[in-house]
Every structure is written in structure tokens, then in C-alpha cells.
Amino acid sequence: MGKNKLKKRKICVVTGSRADYGHLQNLMRQCVLDSAIDLQIIATGSHLSKEQGQTYRQVEKDGFSITAKVNIAKFDDSPVGVAKRIGLACHGFADVFSRLKPDIVVVLGDRYEILAATIAAYVANCLVAHLHGGESSQGALDEGFRHAITKMSHIHFAATKEYRQRIIQLGEQPNYVFNFGAPGLDILPQIQYLSRAELSKMLNFDLSGQVAMMTYHPVTLEKSSPKRQLREILKAIDQSHLKVLFTAANMDSQGQVINQMLSDFCKKYPQRYKFVNNLGQQKYMSCLKSFDLMIGNSSSGIIEAPSFALPVINIGDRQKGRIRAGNIIDVNCDCAAIKKGIGLAFSERFRKSLKGMKNPYSGVTDGRASWLIKEQIKKACLDETVLKKEFFDIRF
Numbered sequence: 001m002g003k004n005k006l007k008k009r010k011i012c013v014v015t016g017s018r019a020d021y022g023h024l025q026n027l028m029r030q031c032v033l034d035s036a037i038d039l040q041i042i043a044t045g046s047h048l049s050k051e052q053g054q055t056y057r058q059v060e061k062d063g064f065s066i067t068a069k070v071n072i073a074k075f076d077d078s079p080v081g082v083a084k085r086i087g088l089a090c091h092g093f094a095d096v097f098s099r100l101k102p103d104i105v106v107v108l109g110d111r112y113e114i115l116a117a118t119i120a121a122y123v124a125n126c127l128v129a130h131l132h133g134g135e136s137s138q139g140a141l142d143e144g145f146r147h148a149i150t151k152m153s154h155i156h157f158a159a160t161k162e163y164r165q166r167i168i169q170l171g172e173q174p175n176y177v178f179n180f181g182a183p184g185l186d187i188l189p190q191i192q193y194l195s196r197a198e199l200s201k202m203l204n205f206d207l208s209g210q211v212a213m214m215t216y217h218p219v220t221l222e223k224s225s226p227k228r229q230l231r232e233i234l235k236a237i238d239q240s241h242l243k244v245l246f247t248a249a250n251m252d253s254q255g256q257v258i259n260q261m262l263s264d265f266c267k268k269y270p271q272r273y274k275f276v277n278n279l280g281q282q283k284y285m286s287c288l289k290s291f292d293l294m295i296g297n298s299s300s301g302i303i304e305a306p307s308f309a310l311p312v313i314n315i316g317d318r319q320k321g322r323i324r325a326g327n328i329i330d331v332n333c334d335c336a337a338i339k340k341g342i343g344l345a346f347s348e349r350f351r352k353s354l355k356g357m358k359n360p361y362s363g364v365t366d367g368r369a370s371w372l373i374k375e376q377i378k379k380a381c382l383d384e385t386v387l388k389k390e391f392f393d394i395r396f
Contacts, residue, residue: 008038011377012067012102012126014093016045016113017250018055018278019300023108023131023184025281026370028064036378040100044070044089045113046251051259053248053278068096072113079253082112089116097124104377107153108132110146111250122152125387129155129377131183134163134170136321137299139219141252143321154386157183157373159303159361160323171391181363182303183370187281194286202283203245205274210346211243212293215300216262218252219318226254229333230261233315236338237295238269244295245287246275293345295338302328306359311345313338323360326353 011031015021031039043059043066046052056066070092075081097120105121107114108131121128130153137143150170156177158164164179200207218226237244246262249255266273294301294312297319301312306325316333331341344350363369
């Protein structure tokens with residue numbers, strides 16, 4: 001008789017948007033290359049949205065096979081609609097996990113669709129591995145979602161030592177909390193970056209002069225109107241005489257309102273402004289590398305932009321609480337403050353201060369964060385000793 005083949009470990013990666021896919025892509029690639037792993041991929045959230053560019057197609061274009069899709073676009077993006085989406089997602093993920101029977105479910109971040117996937121996996125007694133826990137974004141509902149996901153997860157991969165400490169503070173066992181840095185940064189040296197001239201041609205948009213990228217997501221824990229906030233931002237941009245490439249807001253409540261306003265604004269001034277739903281990883285990272293400035297409230301300004309020493313005008317409280325590098329200029333959401341921040345970002349003194357700056361999310365793993373995460377997931381114990389979590393008490 002021949003030797004018995006070792007059973008492959010079924011690793012199920014959940015991706016809900018272009019943003020988390022950028023962080024998960026290299027980890028997924030590492031799983032594909034490992035003969036001991038059977039990779040399952042579930043696409044959900046904005047990946048399946050026509051308005052967001054159906055970015056699941058990019059996942060397939062990159063050579064991955066999507067195992068299942070959980071569509072939650074049935075409801076609108078109002079607070080009631082988002083709550084209903086969470087319920088719809090729980091229903092969909094429960095069916096998918098029942099069919100796929102994964103050994104480990106890998107989730108990243110703090111989105112409501114990721115919360116739903118985690119709830120379904122937790123109830124199904126799947127071991128959950130959570131990336132980018134322990135972080136803080138005090139201006140968004142994501143803050144509560146993220147910590148809830150942490151408490152339903154069994155193995156954790158923080159992006160900084162401070163975030164690792166916070167996960168332990170939440171009662172997670174230190175032996176199951178790792179810090180290898182942000183896995184999304186692993187791929188930066190591998191990208192074939194496009195020049196500004198190439199970007200200009202591909203986007204059909206003149207990128208000469210001072211150029212900024214702008215991404216603004218809803219601040220879901222604030223009652224003030226996103227229309228009022230966006231008017232202040234657009235007024236500041238207009239008065240600063242920049243050329244700006246706008247990317248779409250996410251599927252949070254009021255995201256559609258923001259996207260419509262941005263689209264209408266760009267149509268009025270097509271020589272100076274352009275709105276795109278989705279750039280894809282190569283074009284997006286190329287913009288970070290070659291543009292002069294980033295404006296908005298995206299976590300990308302906090303995590304990826306420091307690797308390019310790109311100045312970032314971070315508006316409002318959506319990212320309040322996250323660890324920052326020296327490239328971040330925090331401003332309130334009013335025209336005067338934003339204009340002042342833009343002026344500082346273009347000052348010679350500020351730009352000189354960014355030379356040699358270290359990205360706090362790069363870790364100490366020399367671009368091997370994804371490989372190290374894969375190795376820990378591959379060898380993680382699957383028995384009841386891990387599933388029956390013991391709260392880790394800190395003595396004060």
C-alpha cells in the first residue's frame with residue numbers, strides 16, 4: 001500500500017473590498033504555494049457591487065479562484081440598511097461555512113461584513129484568525145466591530161507591538177497574539193510601478209503640476225451631514241488649485257451620497273478633477289508613489305502612504321487613535337484648516353522632515369509578514385483547547 005496522504009488544511013479567506021484584498025493578497029498567494037493548504041476564498045461586500053466596480057473580478061484576474069460569494073447589496077446604505085446587511089451576511093456565511101467546512105477562517109479588519117463572517121464562523125466552531133486587530137478608529141462604527149471580531153477570534157496578527165498589547169488587554173492569550181507588521185506592505189517591492197506619464201495616459205487625465213489623491217469615507221459615529229463635511233473639503237481643494245484624483249467611498253451609511261457629490265463635482269471641472277470607482281492595486285500604489293499629496297480619511301494614508309514618504313492631510317476623527325508616522329497632518333473638517341494643512345504639506349521644511357522616515361506598520365520581518373502569518377495559521381492547533389478560550393487577566 002502507498003503512503004497515506006496528509007489531509008490538507010482548509011484555510012478560508014474572507015475578502016469584502018479592494019482595501020482588505022490589498023492586505024490579504026500576498027497571504028493568499030503564500031497559501032496557494034503551500035502544498036499543505038487548500039485555499040478557499042469568499043468574496044462579499046463591495047467586491048460584488050456594480051457601483052464599486054465589481055472588484056471581485058480583479059481577484060480572479062490575479063489568478064485566484066473564488067470559492068463562494070455572499071452578496072449583501074440587497075439593502076441601501078442607511079443605518080437600518082446596514083444593520084439588515086449584517087443579518088443578510090450572517091445568513092449567507094452560515095450557509096457557505098456549512099458547505100465548505102473550513103478548518104480556519106481568516107478575516108481582516110473591522111468592516112460590518114467581516115463582523116458577520118466572524119459571527120457565522122464562531123457559531124460554526126471554526127477557528128478564526130484575525131488580522132489588524134487592536135487598532136483604533138474612534139470616529140467610525142468600525143471601532144466596535146473590530147474589537148468584537150477580536151473577542152470571537154482565536155489567533156491574532158497585529159500590525160504593531162502597541163496593537164498586540166491592546167489585543168492582550170482585551171483578554172486574549174499572549175501565546176496566540178503575534179506582531180509581524182502589516183502584510184499588505186509585503187508586496188510593495190514586487191509592484192511594477194507606473195510613471196506619472198503612464199498613469200495620465202491610462203486614466204485619461206492630465207497629471208501635470210501639483211496632484212493629490214482624495215478618498216473620503218463616511219464618519220459613521222458623527223451626526224453631522226456628510227454633505228456639509230464634503231462641501232468644506234471640496235471648497236478647500238478648489239481654492240488650493242490642485243489637480244485631484246478622487247476615489248470612491250466605501251459601502252458605509254451615506255457612502256453613496258459622498259460618491260454622487262464627488263462625481264458631480266468632477267463633471268463640472270473635468271480638466272482639474274477626476275472620479276474613479278476603483279484603481280486596482282498597481283495604479284493605486286503607483287499614485288501613492290508619484291503623487292504629491294493624499295487627502296481624506298482613509299486608513300491607507302496611515303498604513304501604506306508612509307512607505308512612500310507621501311504627505312497626508314488626515315481630515316476629522318475617523319482615524320483618531322491609530323498609530324501615525326510623521327507624514328500625517330491632522331486637521332478638522334473645515335475649509336480653513338484643510339487649506340492650512342495643504343500649505344504645510346507642500347512646505348520645504350515638512351517635506352525634508354520625511355526623508356528616511358520609517359513606516360511603523362512595516363514590522364521587523366523584511367517583507368515576510370504574509371509568509372509568517374501563513375506558517376502560524378498552518379500549524380495552529382485546531383482542538384478544543386484553542387476553541388474554548390480562556391480570558392487572560394491583567395493584574396493591575
